């Protein structure tokens with residue numbers, strides 16, 4: 077699979093730093109799968125699918141490559157290679173999506189797919205502050221939390237999650253993506269309550285296709301065995317603790 | 330009873346001849362142990378240098394139409410971290426560990442081989458497909474005297490068996506194989522990737538950030554078979570780990586016929602689940618269907634034709 081120039085049909089500014097790009101591409105990708113986005117002459121980086129038909133990617137500009145990507149305009153082409161990896165298993169009658177920051181992009185897509193399947197959906201959308209909140213999923217009751225209380229409830233997504241359980245809500249599956257410690261806390265809660273938990277993990281990626289080993293967590297490869305992992309990720313000693321940097325030196329999360 | 334696939338390489342027993350090649354899914358102990366659990370006969374670590382290296386920016390690997398092209402740039406954590414990983418892999422893998430090293434000077438090769446021996450790998454593989462800074466960046470693998478110099482230095486540094494990994498990007502690979510054998514190499518790994526590039530005519534840029542890289546995958550199998558065959562034809566006696574484009578059991582049978590003693594598997598490891606146990610089953614089945622009782626039966630029938638004619 078080679079990077080394919082794909083025309084941008086629309087750009088949606090979601091927050092100050094996050095844009096959603098819609099492409100002239102009708103192929104299907106499972107929520108949780110990702111594309112490698114090549115900026116010729118600069119870099120190629122992984123970005124999760126945030127919608128299909130048309131395909132969309134939700135890009136947060138935080139460093140050289142992603143800031144450059146967010147300068148692309150409607151009508152221009154991005155070079156895309158994908159879809160890659162293993163996405164969410166879209167099962168369950170009553171599901172909850174929890175997203176932290178730009179991690180809500182693929183979770184929102186999963187919720188919309190679940191609605192199409194007739195499932196009951198609910199969402200918790202968390203961010204540092206109101207400037208980092210993505211657009212909620214249409215037709216899905218959403219609890220917003222911010223660390224500073226600038227929008228929604230002040231606190232963490234896990235506070236809201238425990239609140240839902242206290243009020244007697246039941247879910248068969250939780251889909252989540254966001255900071256790793258947040259996902260680990262959610263996985264632990266799900267484990268205690270015997271609820272399915274599907275997380276999208278991130279590791280520094282190079283090849284994106286299971287060759288270089290760079291994206292290892294435990295003895296699994298995020299690009300190939302994941303990015304979706306279930307509760308079994310709790311058995312990886314490095315989950316929520318350490319990761320490999322670009323030289324493959326182990327550093328704290 | 331030992332399996333028909335059991336084999337011996339430089340005195341090391343392998344329960345099967347399939348060795349995870351360097352650079353593929355092998356950058357830490359967890360991945361080496363995983364390949365061993367999935368049935369590899371031995372596992373090779375990613376080539377390590379003395380100091381940590383960032384490697385090239387992306388794109389570093391692309392796969393298209395059965396060919397993989399890569400220039401990861403030998404990123405790695407450096408020797409200190411690597412020794413810890415290899416020790417951990419040794420404790421848990423249960424199969425021989427081959428430690429791969431690379432350097433840009435003969436002195437650094439010596440030091441690396443000396444230091445990595447502390448981890449007690451069963452074998453050290455010496456990746457000489459890298460530029461020699463003392464020689465205007467010419468690859469060590471590109472000429473016999475340079476390859477021999479590295480071999481001498483590494484042999485002096487360690488008592489662990491060494492395998493020199495040869496590049497196919499040379500005029501005469503057998504000449505280099507002879508030189509490293511004469512310099513004391515215990516084994517040869519042949520071949521490393523075949524030089525190549527992909528260009529995107531819309532971006533008008535090479536696809537890899539490094540512009541050029543190494544090809545691997547099933548399309549390079551004929552190149553690897555010829556290299557191993559040529560090395561044998563020209564009388565090199567030390568064992569050869571035949572590597573390049575092996576993806577099913579029958580490919581391995583072909584590689585044994587060319588003269589290999591064990592089989593390196595790289596690119597295929599990305600494509601097939603449980604690759605190593607599948608390769609073993611396939612090779613065993615192939616052998617029993619064709620009444621080969623031992624790996625030694627897999628050799629070419631000599632009918633005297635001369636191979637030196639032009640194509």
Ligand SMILES: Cc1cc2nc3c(=O)[nH]c(=O)nc-3n(C[C@H](O)[C@H](O)[C@H](O)COP(=O)(O)OP(=O)(O)OC[C@H]3O[C@@H](n4cnc5c(N)ncnc54)[C@H](O)[C@@H]3O)c2cc1C
Pocket residue numbers: 110119120121122123124125133134135136137138139140141142143178181277278279280281282303
């Ligand atoms: C499976 C997966 C899906 C992702 N999906 C999205 C998404 O939908 N939207 C989005 O905005 N971001 C996503 N990311 C993160 C995105 O890849 C990084 O933000 C981007 O690579 C940053 O590159 P940079 O040059 O802009 O910044 P840098 O300054 O180089 O890095 C900024 C941060 O991004 C991380 N990062 C850098 N390079 C990589 C890499 N090659 N692989 C993984 N992480 C890297 C760094 O560790 C650092 O934390 C995803 C990452 C992964 C692994």
Ligand code: FES
Pocket residue numbers: 280281282283284285286287288289290291292297298299300
């Ligand atoms: S990024 Fe190379 S194996 Fe996952």
